[in-house]
Amino acid sequence: MAIIENPLELESGDVVRVAERPLGVLTRPSGNTGWQSWLFTVDHKRIGIMYGAFAMFFFLIGGLEALAIRLQLAVPNGKILSPETYNQVFTMHGVTMIFLVIMPLAAAFANYLLPLQLGARDVAFPRMNALSLWVFLAGGIFLCSSLFIGGWFENVPNGGWFNYAPNSGTLFSPTKGIDFYAIGLQILGIASLVSAINLIVTTLNMRAEGMSLMRMPVLSWMLLVVQFLLLFALPVITVALFLLMFDRLWGANFFNVEMGADPLLWQHLFWIFGHPEVYILILPSFGIISEVIPVFSRKPIFGYSFMVGSGIAIGFLGWGVWAHHMFVSGIGPISVAAFSVSTMMIAVPTGVKILNWVATMWGGRIQLTTAMLFAVGVVSMFTIGGLSGVTHAASAADTQQTDTYYIVAHFHYVIFGGALLGIFSGFYFWWPKMFGYKLNETWGKWNFWLQIVGFNLTFGPMHILGLQGMSRRIDSYDPGYGFELWNMVSSIGSFVIFAGVFIFLINVFVSKRQAEHLPPVGPDPWDARSLEWMTASPTPEHNFDTEIVIDSLDHFWHQKYGYDDDGNVVRIAYAEDVAHDGSATNVHLPSPSYWPIVLASGFPFVGYGLIYNYWLCAIGGFLIVGAIFGWVFEHPDDPDAAHGHHDDHGDDDGHDGHEVDEGTTENAEADLVTADSATDAGEASDG
Amino acid sequence: MAEAVLDHADAHDAHDAHEGHVHKTNTGMSNNKLAMWVFLGSECLLFGGLISTYLLYRHNIQDGPGPSEEFFDIPFTSASSFVLLMSSLTMVLAHSAAERGDQKRLKIWLLSTALLGSVFVSGQIYEFTVFVREGLGWSTSPFSSAFYALTGFHGVHVTIGIIMLLSTFISTLRGRMHPGNAETVEIVGLYWHFVDIVWVFIFTVIYLAA
Numbered sequence A: 001m002a003i004i005e006n007p008l009e010l011e012s013g014d015v016v017r018v019a020e021r022p023l024g025v026l027t028r029p030s031g032n033t034g035w036q037s038w039l040f041t042v043d044h045k046r047i048g049i050m051y052g053a054f055a056m057f058f059f060l061i062g063g064l065e066a067l068a069i070r071l072q073l074a075v076p077n078g079k080i081l082s083p084e085t086y087n088q089v090f091t092m093h094g095v096t097m098i099f100l101v102i103m104p105l106a107a108a109f110a111n112y113l114l115p116l117q118l119g120a121r122d123v124a125f126p127r128m129n130a131l132s133l134w135v136f137l138a139g140g141i142f143l144c145s146s147l148f149i150g151g152w153f154e155n156v157p158n159g160g161w162f163n164y165a166p167n168s169g170t171l172f173s174p175t176k177g178i179d180f181y182a183i184g185l186q187i188l189g190i191a192s193l194v195s196a197i198n199l200i201v202t203t204l205n206m207r208a209e210g211m212s213l214m215r216m217p218v219l220s221w222m223l224l225v226v227q228f229l230l231l232f233a234l235p236v237i238t239v240a241l242f243l244l245m246f247d248r249l250w251g252a253n254f255f256n257v258e259m260g261a262d263p264l265l266w267q268h269l270f271w272i273f274g275h276p277e278v279y280i281l282i283l284p285s286f287g288i289i290s291e292v293i294p295v296f297s298r299k300p301i302f303g304y305s306f307m308v309g310s311g312i313a314i315g316f317l318g319w320g321v322w323a324h325h326m327f328v329s330g331i332g333p334i335s336v337a338a339f340s341v342s343t344m345m346i347a348v349p350t351g352v353k354i355l356n357w358v359a360t361m362w363g364g365r366i367q368l369t370t371a372m373l374f375a376v377g378v379v380s381m382f383t384i385g386g387l388s389g390v391t392h393a394a395s396a397a398d399t400q401q402t403d404t405y406y407i408v409a410h411f412h413y414v415i416f417g418g419a420l421l422g423i424f425s426g427f428y429f430w431w432p433k434m435f436g437y438k439l440n441e442t443w444g445k446w447n448f449w450l451q452i453v454g455f456n457l458t459f460g461p462m463h464i465l466g467l468q469g470m471s472r473r474i475d476s477y478d479p480g481y482g483f484e485l486w487n488m489v490s491s492i493g494s495f496v497i498f499a500g501v502f503i504f505l506i507n508v509f510v511s512k513r514q515a516e517h518l519p520p521v522g523p524d525p526w527d528a529r530s531l532e533w534m535t536a537s538p539t540p541e542h543n544f545d546t547e548i549v550i551d552s553l554d555h556f557w558h559q560k561y562g563y564d565d566d567g568n569v570v571r572i573a574y575a576e577d578v579a580h581d582g583s584a585t586n587v588h589l590p591s592p593s594y595w596p597i598v599l600a601s602g603f604p605f606v607g608y609g610l611i612y613n614y615w616l617c618a619i620g621g622f623l624i625v626g627a628i629f630g631w632v633f634e635h636p637d638d639p640d641a642a643h644g645h646h647d648d649h650g651d652d653d654g655h656d657g658h659e660v661d662e663g664t665t666e667n668a669e670a671d672l673v674t675a676d677s678a679t680d681a682g683e684a685s686d687g
Numbered sequence B: 001m002a003e004a005v006l007d008h009a010d011a012h013d014a015h016d017a018h019e020g021h022v023h024k025t026n027t028g029m030s031n032n033k034l035a036m037w038v039f040l041g042s043e044c045l046l047f048g049g050l051i052s053t054y055l056l057y058r059h060n061i062q063d064g065p066g067p068s069e070e071f072f073d074i075p076f077t078s079a080s081s082f083v084l085l086m087s088s089l090t091m092v093l094a095h096s097a098a099e100r101g102d103q104k105r106l107k108i109w110l111l112s113t114a115l116l117g118s119v120f121v122s123g124q125i126y127e128f129t130v131f132v133r134e135g136l137g138w139s140t141s142p143f144s145s146a147f148y149a150l151t152g153f154h155g156v157h158v159t160i161g162i163i164m165l166l167s168t169f170i171s172t173l174r175g176r177m178h179p180g181n182a183e184t185v186e187i188v189g190l191y192w193h194f195v196d197i198v199w200v201f202i203f204t205v206i207y208l209a210a
């Protein structure tokens, strides 16, 4: 099919008016190189990479906070942090790791991989995608700026990541810290909500031909479930945060116990969000290792439909268990019993997943690459975390465990041992796809072993400390309770983790240097199964050279392998032969835009304004409204840059002007002339 | 606030006929419309949270006025609710005019919808001032905070809807709206109907249950 531009179709000879930049004030960003190409990009891959880079920056901040905590607790009566600072540090550690590290790292993979795995050109709304990224960064900077605004460690959130009422009120928390928390999380919530809508629409609407839902890779499925969880969980915490903000800034009475308000309102709203949030953190990682394990076991995923189904089941059940965080808050025996049972039920689909991963590996030709090691790490560490989770589900046991280090141990096994190790597995697995070179395996193994040993040293002893009765969130402990040994072990372990992460960062640079002397990795360095490996590495800006038609689950693998007469698997083609080489030119892509970053920059102004001076809100509001105005009047595609068109770019803002068929490259070239002259004609007649 | 890019519906139709190719999506629904549906799903939980909060604090009135028939002006609020419900009707008419390509009626109905919405919001502001004068301040009690938060959030949603309606109206003036873009009107309509339906719930929970 040739490239056809709409105006060409007009046989009536009518004038086509293309409403184009009616303001005529600002031109679009056009740079394809340098900093501009990142700042104003709408390319889902660049956005994904930036999500990852910013998240790793916040990871270092959150990690330093963790080290400060462990230094303080290494010996009895630690003197490194004051009690007040200690509260701030553990609060910021939790908030940073959850909202600024794990969630955006998952978003990094979602942005980069989802369109590729679905065989799409980009997400449904590329500019909104850029908006999510910049709003996330704006929220992160806003939250972290609390560390120094108004004085060093003066106005830092200090109520724990779940920030219980009434401690969060102005009476008990008179500094601006909780305001930063309430407003910062709202800004981050906007970013996640926009991104969730975008990725849901992308998944439901933009899949390549033949890519039915049940042919989507497990990662795509898990990411879809996560976006739905975000979609429904975020508004609940948004309500909670608004109410808190109203209380603190304008004297409302939602959590004011003097007025007879119910502090449990916060707990319910928070945990209705908070428990699905746990799955928001863990499911992307489940998805990642469901891609990694089959590739390095040389077997398809065991029980694909059960993998998908159990992911959906976890997503559903996750809504009915929130009160297991509130067993000791006095919600009554019937509620406790009900939530106890529902929480145990959720172990069933999780168990299905674990058994399926094991069954995938069973009898496979396992290659213990670093990516695979991290994936196996997730399966084993998450199993430990899951089992200690079942012990919380038993409410009688939980009553003893609540607010002890046993809980801290549990959720670190889930979030670090589950989510973060899975993300590292993803780093090693997709690094060649994203950057065109493999990470060094020797350094990688050091990274893995240091991280897994350090992790178990740090968090394993916390089970014992918790069962011995050590409370969480205490800034120091007296000698003589038997806490000394395991706290010291834990603190040593945290530095081992730090060494492991440090080696990862070294590995990135070492491998890049080494890659200059190595042959290019090619499209498919791991002999993998899903569509992202069917194009060049690093992924060209236009993803695929032509549209792909999918005819099975693991379509790409079936292009490479077939069966002989005896039913044995035989290679029928090399990846290089079936993969696209990325050489297509003249593919029209969504154009970059100034407005997402301008719009995002307004939010911190509004935030500071609410806390300090309403005039700043005016500036923020001006930026936001102005950017929306510019956004709406900006053509989603820049006709000036129109050199051939395709039909897979995002359908931003109802745009349906450039509706064209994807053609083969040669045809595209041949038809370019007509397409371009048609565009010019359209513009010339623009009233 | 979608923009109509091509100014000629026939171009689109001719294109479809000629190529047998539409902007195909897997669901058959356009990205914009699907995005609005998905967004409204999220909004349900937002109002769900606010309504639950109100229900929790309904009887916690401290020394201030409470949700009673004497305190609320039920006839007044019923009238303004009726106005809002009528705006759903004019919204439907606007959409059908857009589908028929009836520019004149489209403009009329869009503007009437926005006007009816504004009447509702004005009524709400008036009602608030009366309540404040009668002693129901924002900080009076958990009930008062919850009442103003819930109705206020809804009022903000109506206001955003009015802005969307007026933006669409201005696009029609500028000749950017055509039958091929009836969907823009439909999407604004989805939002508008949603906000109306939410009001039915709020009205029931706050005023009828009083």
Ligand SMILES: [Cu+2]
Binding pocket: A274, A275, A278, A321, A322, A324, A325
């Ligand atoms: Cu939970």
